[in-house]
Amino acid sequence: MDLVLSADQKLFRATVKGFLEKEAPLTRVRELADTSTGFDRDWWSRAAELGWTAMLVSEELGGGSVSGDGLLDLAIVAEEFGRGVGPGPLLATNIVLAGLAAATDGPDHSHIVEALVSGESVATWAVYEPGGQWSPLTPGLTAKPGSDGFVLDGVKDRVELAEQADLLLVTATTEQGLTQFLVPADAAGVSVEASRSLDLVRRFAEVRFAGVEVPGSAVVGLVGRAEPLVERQLQVAIVLQSAETCGALERVFEFTTQWAFDRYSFGRPLASYQALKHRFADMKTWIEACHATTGAAARAVQDGAEDAAELVSVAKSYVGSRSTQILQDCVQMHGGIGVTWEHDLHLYLRRATVNRALYGTPEDHRLRIADIIAPSERKTS
Amino acid sequence: MTDSTVEAVESFRLRARAWLAENMPRVDVDAVPPPPGDDDAEWVRTRELQKKLYAGGFAGICFPSEYGGLGLTPEHQRAFTEESEGYEMPLLLNVPTFSICAPTIMDMGSEQQKRERISAAIRGDEILVQFLSEPSGGSDLAGLVTRADRDGDTWVLNGAKTWSTCAYAADYALCLARTDWDAPKHRGLTMFLVKVHQPGITMRRITQVSGSTEFCEEFFDDLVLPADAVVGEVNGGWAVASRQLFHERTAVGGGSPFTSGRGTGRVSQPKPDLVQIARASGRAADPRVREMLGEGHALERVQEQLIRRVSIGLETGQMPSPAASIMRLGHAETDWRVDDLALEIAGGLAVSGEGPGRVGDNFLMRQGASLGGGSTEMSRNIISERILGMPREYAADRDVPFSQVKRGSS
Structure with missing residues (x-):
């Protein structure tokens, strides 16, 4: 940062x-x-x-x-x-x-x-759907007019901490277009089933909505006008996710560097081998770049800058791919201990891998950037 | 800045904006760049443009006022550079004159050298270059063999230098030479300020694979230098060169506060515009190509952001000066990847080397980004040893009198 x-x-x-x-x-x-x-x-x-x-x-x-x-x-x-x-x-x-x-x-x-x-309540964003990649603007989950508001039908997955959440912010397609609803997790027709989660403590779940009735007051913003809100949520998500990944990288790089000083082979520390020193220099450079781009994206989103959407995708494109590369390199530097359950490395690798995959992959965000810098060839969906 | 006499950045920016609109010519986007190696007219133009900046009171923004500058902050310079976008600027002076040579003279030179050389450069009267590398060695700069021998009050220079950028157009050079052969290599060097065009110097232009002839090679035959040509201390030349290398790494990484306007102005290495290449190859709508466009754009933005972060780190003292190597390494890596992407996006079009960005020619010079300004292997040594504190590489010539150090045959 x-x-x-x-x-x-x-x-x-x-x-x-x-x-x-x-x-x-x-x-x-x-x-x-x-x-x-x-x-x-x-x-x-x-x-x-x-x-x-x-x-x-x-x-x-x-x-x-x-x-x-x-x-x-x-x-x-x-x-x-x-x-x-x-x-x-x-x-x-x-x-x-x-x-x-x-x-x-x-x-x-x-x-x-x-x-x-x-802190009395906990909420989470239900935006992914089973089998789907990052496509928040075209949910399959529908909200149709009901007797007293809307009726939601559909399935969301990769919903973070859904088992613990009191409220779900759900993206849905209505006759008027993309709309978000705040739905109590205990509403009739909502069922939550835990999924297998890569991160050991940040759990994910699948949430089914079967004829879930919500009042009109459950709408967030205006019906059919959720796109700017979804973009705002995405921007905040990427900034926080990237900052979190930067912290993970910083910590892992610290203990991996220390390991290089403490671990001896052939009578000399790992840190004395040029082949390894150069990889540490690369990692140091990449981590500084991760901080730089995350800081720039955070500032742009904070200020509501014109290029906020672009800088968020720049950060995700870079931090998303570099982070896992750096962490795998740190595993390599540790040797076999790096792939054991008892070593802490995997806790960080899990978190960074989840962050890489969530809210658009680096590849998804590169396409977003292309839509900004080469808009005339943009694929209209 | 708490000094109330310093003009606020925003007020400076507005004044610059108005002045630029009134006085500086707009960049002609349709102008055909001169073929590589034929840029003499550009140097004449560069001096004219610098004189205009000086007359308007916008030259040498970050240089102290006693040496002809404005004594303002890097923020002022950034604002001016942003405003100068779209105007013709004397970009050729950015590297090495303003970003490397002048700051080194400012750090290490005598009062007279500072007053004369820095102000002459700011006025647009003089261009400065570096005589550092030698044909016999690249990364091992301190192992150089050009010699300066004392002769009464003067010095006599013999040897050869190479890779001096645009030396043919320059007036003065910072030249590092060996003055004590019995001292270990770093302790027997002295830096001299040498007039470039004078009897005793023979200059040859080097042709690169891209056709560029911006670099030169110089041969010295009993060139006589006055005593006041010494910069810093006699046999203290390594301290001067270290500052020079620091400024060079900063400049090559793109983080110098002394450059004005974006870029170096040299046409030999145009930055490939990936979107233009994708359109020329008819593949701008191909999702695979679009992913590459996004990747390339992201990398370029991240490199700018990295420069900004490290510059602030250096300015505020939160990063040690070897951190300039982080910018340098990041720059090379970005250039490599963008050159690779350009080649991949151009596809079959790269055969002719024609078309936007001259993709093929550019690719031939791909390694330039990781060689010029010190190789990236040296940057990695610097980062791992001086930032991360890892053990130094073994050197067979450490603390050995230079005359006893083994040297290769070429």
């Missing part, structure tokens, strides 16, 4: 770091891996008290941030989460809050926002 932080941001970072090191060290993450839920709700409430759910929300609704640039502050939290492969709905809830905060037209959801900010 940004090299230059204010004194307040530095203090904030130290608080986040201290909390995570004390309350969610890797030993705890491994314990949570064996639980059915992946995170602890009480723990999340205490995390929310530190402001981790408040930063994308206006002060009137109980929000606020350290620097006034909420997304930049939140990216600091995400980076620390990455350093420790933190559990919990930091990304999931904040992505939903980003959408709710941006939906200034349409039904009032302020009571829900307040419950999410306080």
Whole structure:
């Protein structure tokens, strides 16, 4: 992230770091891996008290941030989460809050926002569908007019922490076009089934909607006008995801470098072999570039800059592919221990691989960039 | 900046915008670049443009005012560069005159050298180059064998230099020579400021595979230099060269605060425009090609962002000066990949070397990005050893009197 932080941001970072090191060290993450839920709700409430759910929300609704640039502050939290492969709905809830905060037209959801900010409720974005790649604008799930609002039918999958969430932000196709609904996870007709998840603590699930009736007040923003909100949520998702990956890379690179100093072969440390030194130099360069592009995307989204969509896709294109390459190289540097369950490397590799795949792959985002720089040949779907 | 006498960046930007519109010629997008090797007219034009900038009070933005600059911040320079987009600028002076030679003289030169050479460059009167590399060695710069022997109050220079960028158009060169053969290699070197065009120097232009003849080779035969040609200390030339190499890495990576306007202005290596190439090859709608367009564009943006981050890191002291090698390595890698993408996107069109971006010619020079300004292998040594603190490579010539160091036959 940004090299230059204010004194307040530095203090904030130290608080986040201290909390995570004390309350969610890797030993705890491994314990949570064996639980059915992946995170602890009480723990999340205490995390929310530190402001981790408040930063994308206006002060009137109980929000606020350290620097006034909420997304930049939140990216600091995400980076620390990455350093420790933190559990919990930091990304999931904040992505939903980003959408709710941006939906200034349409039904009032302020009571829900307040419950999410306080940590009392947890929400998640239901946007993927079974067998589908990243195509958020054309959901197969439908919302048809019902007696008192809408009736939702369809299936979502790869829904983060759906088993733990109280609310689902669901993308749907209505007669008027793309629309998002806030649906209570316990509504009649909603069924959640856990999927196998690559990340040990950030779980995913499939959610079925069978004739789920929701009132008109469940709409987020305006009916048929969800596209800008989806774009906003995507932008926030990529910034937080990339910041988290940067934190993971930073931490793994630290302990891999240390390993290179401590591990001896043929009477000399690994760090003395030029063939390996050069790979460390490459990784260092790539990690700095990951920070640079994530910081630039965060700033652009924070400022609502004209090129925010482009810079978000630039960041995903770069961080998505470089991160897994760097982590696999770190596995190689460790030798056989790097592919064992007992070593922590796989916790990071799992997180980075999930982040690479989620909310558009680097390849998907390269196509988005092409649509910006060569629009006349854009494929119209 | 807390100094209230410094003009605010935004006010400077507005003033620059108005001045540029009033005074600088617009870039002629239809102009045909001169064939490689025939750019004499461009150098005349470059000096004219620099004189215009100087007359308008927009030259040497980050150089101190006592040496003819404006004494402003890198933010001012960035603002001016952004505003200068679309205008003809004296870009040929960016590297090495302003980004490498002038800052080195500023760091290490005598008061007289600073006042004379830096201000003459800013005025558009003089062009500076580097005489560093030698035919006998590339990466091992300190192993050079050009000699300067003391003769009373003067020095006598003999030997050869190579890879000096655009030396044919230059007025003064920073020339590193060996002055003590009994000292270990780094401790027997001295830096000199040498007038480029004078008896005793024979210059030859090197033809590269792209047809470019921007680089030169120089031969010195009993060239006499005055005592005040020494930059820094006698036998302290490595300290001067180290600053020079730092500025070079920064410049090659694209992060120098002393360049004005974007690019180096040299037409020998035009940056391939991937979208243009895709359109020329009729494949701009092919999803596979579009993915490559996105990848190339992302890499170029990331390289800019990396430069920005490392520049700020260096300016604020949060990164040590060897971090300039991170920009340099990132730049080479980006160039490689973009050249590869250009070739892949052009497909069969690369055969002729014609067409947008001259894809084929560009590809022949692909390694230029990882050779010029020090090889990327050296950058990787610097990053791993001086940033990550890993053990130094073994050197057979360390602490050995240079006269006893083994040398190859070529």
